[in-house]
Amino acid sequence: xxxxxxxxxxxxxxxxxxxxxxxxxxxxxxxxxxxxxxxxxxxxxxxxxxxxxxxxxxxxxxxxxxxxxxxxxxxxxxxxxxxxxxxxxxxxxxxxxxxxxxxxxxxxxxxxxx
Amino acid sequence: xxxxxxxxxxxxxxxxxxxxxxxxxxxxxxxxxxxxxxxxxxxxxxxxxxxxxxxxxxxxxxxxxxxxxxxxxxxxxxxxxxxxxxxxxxxxxxxxxxxxxxxxxxxxxxxxxxxxxxxxxxxxxxxxxxxxxxxxxxxxxxxxxxxxxxxxxxxxxxxxxxxxxxxxxxxxxxxxxxxxxxxxxxxxxxxxxxxxxxxxxxxxxxxxxxxxxxxxxxxxxxxxxxxxxxxxxxxxxxxxxxxxxxxxxxxxxxxxxxxxxxxxxxxxxxxxxxxxxxxxxxxxxxxxxxxxxxxxxxxxxxxxxxxxxxxxxxxxxxxxx
Numbered sequence: 001x002x003x004x005x006x007x008x009x010x011x012x013x014x015x016x017x018x019x020x021x022x023x024x025x026x027x028x029x030x031x032x033x034x035x036x037x038x039x040x041x042x043x044x045x046x047x048x049x050x051x052x053x054x055x056x057x058x059x060x061x062x063x064x065x066x067x068x069x070x071x072x073x074x075x076x077x078x079x080x081x082x083x084x085x086x087x088x089x090x091x092x093x094x095x096x097x098x099x100x101x102x103x104x105x106x107x108x109x110x111x112x113x114x
Numbered sequence: 115x116x117x118x119x120x121x122x123x124x125x126x127x128x129x130x131x132x133x134x135x136x137x138x139x140x141x142x143x144x145x146x147x148x149x150x151x152x153x154x155x156x157x158x159x160x161x162x163x164x165x166x167x168x169x170x171x172x173x174x175x176x177x178x179x180x181x182x183x184x185x186x187x188x189x190x191x192x193x194x195x196x197x198x199x200x201x202x203x204x205x206x207x208x209x210x211x212x213x214x215x216x217x218x219x220x221x222x223x224x225x226x227x228x229x230x231x232x233x234x235x236x237x238x239x240x241x242x243x244x245x246x247x248x249x250x251x252x253x254x255x256x257x258x259x260x261x262x263x264x265x266x267x268x269x270x271x272x273x274x275x276x277x278x279x280x281x282x283x284x285x286x287x288x289x290x291x292x293x294x295x296x297x298x299x300x301x302x303x304x305x306x307x308x309x310x311x312x313x314x315x316x317x318x319x320x321x322x323x324x325x326x327x328x329x330x331x332x333x334x335x336x337x338x339x340x341x342x343x344x345x346x347x348x349x350x351x352x353x354x355x356x357x358x359x360x361x362x363x364x365x366x367x368x369x370x371x372x373x374x375x376x377x378x379x380x381x382x383x384x385x386x387x388x389x390x391x392x393x394x395x396x397x398x399x400x401x402x403x404x405x406x407x408x409x410x411x412x413x414x415x416x417x418x419x420x421x422x423x424x425x426x427x428x429x430x431x432x433x434x435x
């Protein structure tokens with residue numbers, strides 16, 4: 001172990017969900033704007049017919065916790081949890097596309113130089 | 115599914131240390147997330163533990179250790195044939211299955227130099243110890259070095275200067291490097307610069323502009339410090355400068371000047387300069403530890419891991435909320 005080990009605050013729980021299935025607050029530990037902002041944007045812009053409200057906040061910068069609030073229009077349709085999972089999948093595909101495209105485009109440039 | 119566009123990426127320039135590309139058809143939140151990941155979350159190797167056996171140099175042990183930690187370490191990826199992601203071969207010590215450290219979680223370096231090793235010349239007063247003097251236990255891991263012959267020719271030293279020795283001084287230490295990310299300490303940051311800017315969207319209200327005098331149009335052109343506009347020689351109308359997309363700095367001078375030129379405050383603007391909401395130009399400059407394309411890929415892979423973890427946690431929590 002590193003000789004520099006210092007006592008650290010207990011890590012927050014990875015995830016806890018509060019509220020009702022159609023109106024939930026997700027408390028995500030060890031995350032911040034890096035995850036919160038794009039998820040919020042995708043919830044609002046690509047699930048406009050089912051999500052009535054989506055917002056995120058980092059309550060205090062010293063506490064490493066992300067709050068994500070998702071409210072749905074209809075009870076009985078998609079739940080808040082399902083919509084967050086869907087947003088994660090879309091964001092995951094966006095990241096994959098960026099990763100593949102940068103490699104492919106760079107490969108073309110390297111080939112042109114040869 | 116409405117609004118499911120996937121981003122487009124076009125590389126503008128590429129060199130072993132800097133990559134500039136245009137990311138488009140995506141929201142600013144995704145661009146910002148990419149920037150934050152590039153700076154904070156890409157795993158790299160850096161020296162973390164130093165055992166000093168002998169140090170008669172002018173610098174304290176801690177000072178030298180700090181300098182050693184800041185040296186960018188690069189990992190040669192044999193499959194990709196360039197300096198790439200060290201997390202393919204190494205694990206973080208706390209995730210490793212070993213008890214006390216093994217070659218999979220720690221890379222050992224030795225540095226043993228005394229004044230007489232570096233020079234025979236009796237007139238030399240000082241010699242430099244550089245990062246090139248570090249000997250690695252893993253042949254794929256080495257301190258970052260020159261990226262071109264030109265850099266090497268123009269350099270004063272053979273590597274990153276650590277300390278200077280005078281006659282009779284000696285430095286002998288062992289250093290261990292591990293995987294980490296910039297959130298823990300800035301020495302693990304893979305980029306010197308990771309930034310993006312917006313592409314401008316400029317609309318010219320031609321009917322309103324043609325009602326202005328030539329002198330007023332010249333005033334509008336000259337008030338822009340970034341020189342994004344110019345007067346067409348033939349027609350005398352305002353047109354966009356050739357490289358306006360690169361030069362725009364989104365200052366407010368044009369806006370204030372137009373307010374004073376308008377007949378009444380409710381009139382439309384003559385020229386509007388807006389930041390694009392979906393086109394961004396990224397500049398990624400590596401410290402030398404990884405190729406910038408590898409840094410970008412590693413950032414996106416780490417983001418995907420975070421999302422998989424969140425999805426997994428969501429599935430694990432039942433609907434009994």
